[in-house]
Amino acid sequence: MVVKLTVRSAPGSGPAPETPARARGLLDAAATDAAVELFAAHRATITLVPAPDAHTPMVDLAALGIVRFTGPALTGTAVVGTSMSTLRRSNGRGTSDRDWVAELANQFVGRFKLKLLRAGFELWSMAPVTVSGRLLATAVSQPQFAPLSFRDSKGGSVGVWIEIELDGALTITAPPAAGEIPSEGDVILFD
Secondary structure (H helix, E strand, O other): OOEEEEEEOOOOOOOOOOOOHHHHHHHHHHHHHHHHHHHHHOOOOEEEOOOOHHHOOOOOEEEEEEEEEEEOOEEEEEEEEEEHHHHHHHOOOOOOHHHHHHHHHHHHHHHHHHHHHHOOOOOEEOOOEEEEOOOOOOOOOOHHHOOEEEEEOOOOEEEEEEEEEEEOOOOOOOOOOOOOOOOOOOOOOOO
């Protein structure tokens, strides 16, 4: 499981509804693809670390970008963590490390949202925040919820966590027609 999905029932409404396997698979695939495509767009090739190595603590993380998001009957958080080498190699503009990890998290959530929107599921995101520190390390206190772990082609690390809490059943509508949703990286001008 890549995306931690917690389902709560409304007070007094009985047990929480089950989340369909299709929805869980959609969320996991969207998160993985969004991370790989994001770093590729910024000159860093990352590959998913297969289990059981994905449960190994990532000791070289230098910064985290965090974005909260919401949707119909849900709230969630996406966290993108990177090693200093991957963070700086992917930063073609030379902005500060804190600004860049926030921008990576923001772009990750944008890509994640577009992938879900194409499948009929809509999210809205908030502004990103950052956490930096020399001694950030992933804790594997919940082995059932390890991060998406990636290694870049130069040995750096990327970790992605997504946690979603539902208030009721997850609803996926019919996807929009092809071409109605912009592609990742498109520039959109408004009049």
